[in-house]
Amino acid sequence: MNKPQGKVLTFDFGGTKLAGAIVNKATGEINHYRRKQTPKSMGSQGSLDVIYALSDEILKLNNGNEIQAIGISFGGPITRDGQMIIKSQHVEGWDYFPLPEVLSKHFGLPVYMENDANAAALGEWFYGAGEQCESLFYAQVSTGIGSGIIINGKIYRGMGLAGEFGHLTIEDDGLECACGKLGCLESYSSGWGIASRARKIYPQMAEESPLRQLTLGRPENITTELIFEAYRQGDEKMRALVRSAMASLARCLADTVCILDPERVVIGGGIAKSKEIIEAEIMPYLEKYIPKFIRSHFDLRFSVMGGQETLFGAALLSEEKFR
Template sequence: MNQNDTYVLALDFGGTKLATAVVRVADGELFGYQKVSTPASMGAEASLSLILQTAESSLEKSLVPSDKIRGAGISFGGPVSADGSKVVLSMHVKGWDNYPLPALVSEHFHLPVRMGNDGNIAALGEWYYGSKAIPDHFMYIQISTGIGGGFILNRKLYAGQGLGAEVGHVKVRFEDADAYPCACGSYGCIESVASGWALARDAKRLFEVVSKESIFYQTAKEIGECSARTLVIAARKGDQDALSIIRSAFCSFALSLSDAITLLDMEEIVIGGGVAVNSWDLLEPILKEKIPNFLQTNLRGRTKIRLSQLNGTETLLGAAKLLDI
């Protein structure tokens, strides 16, 4: 079958959202795209039931003939086994431990299925469709609810023994008051400092202590939430407390990127995820300021760093491309 006329059903299991689409492999066009909120409090079975219904809707709305769909690809928000046959665990939704997800999806749709960790899958999608598979050495990292990512090294997706490339759990804080516990069970990870859930934690703490006349307090009341978004909006308005939290978090993020550059000398790093996209005007200047200072002189300026232009579809695109590797 001509690849220009082949399609893959892609499923994205995230901590806060579930997404599905039928992807045309040749150019990454999505058909029948669907997105729903993850019923996280209801556990794995509820998430599986909902995404199967959502995927069925994608198949119907895509209008792609069934004989042109050659398989399904799964992006899962958590560690998966080295052979991709089981979910190891989810740090945000209970009930996924040692779960044979690909087999169940295959049985439901009567299709061959492959699965990977969402960070690795997003890296594959961004590298192939966003960067046109040009860099030989590439990194993708996203700041969303959590922080994750993956690497393309020597033009191949890298995962070590199966659990490698957990970029959100690189340590940036140590055993002191700033070393917050992380969802992974450790502490001081970049996810515990700069992710959406970490910034929401800091926003809630700030709300409890600031003056009711402060820009941050008024912003939180106006939009009805204490979140990463609240901090970003207040920082743009000139609130110094919010700006201090954002700057500290993003400086730590810059440190984690500089460590990756030092270890692997990537040609390109692409940053995605809702928090990064919605705060790029604050994040980019900090990266430009701090990363060169963290690097040895002969590594400065060698790695291109840019924001993803795939509008959050990189995991679905990578899940589709997974069937080709």
């Protein structure tokens, strides 16, 4: 494979933050990383202003070195051709917005866009735990749950929405999901799902339980980080909750593995930060749910890129062979 060359200005549009950096594709280095809050209620122009401010800072630090292209990771569904945002669940004003065209006009550079799970999968596949394997299933477990599929060195998109892993049904007529369905995996095992389930059982938890202590008795202080910390401190209710969330995640991973039988599975996203807990809890359930004849070659890894896989993936979009 020809090695990727050149530098790409990359952006990661998340629900809470807008990040940018310059990625050197050849060396796999990331430079001039900057992030700002996503302005939630100022429409697309509000976000564009933040992007321009961010890029001014980054380009100043870049000191006139050549930029080949712009790569965008967007936290929401986009059209299959990468030309248009379909929707943002978190920020208003983005529906059917042709972000690449607008940025291309502003910067005078080619612009490539992918949704964040696909971008992360591509970045992790090339530079990280995917190790450029033949087929990768990358499960992104953060606030929400998404996934990306890389087959023969390219993002597999299906009709444009392949990898909607968070919307596999884990419980018939279960919890209501933002997608309109009941019982989606995302409502059980995502950061958001785990936190909201913790909030529900909070009133029944003992005063002296680690989670109550860590959150100072206020359920609005619950975060997944504190839930995992409570787990570490031996909080029985949080241990049971995390175990149940990992059982659900394992079952959906196993189902996916039955369909795709990929060379490798990588778990990434915020949850990968608590790798030792996830691994301990998920393994027995993967053992349970993956058929023996596939389990023998099943290969699970965790993201090694610390959240920057999306920017790396966004940078790689500038190479036609990966798109």
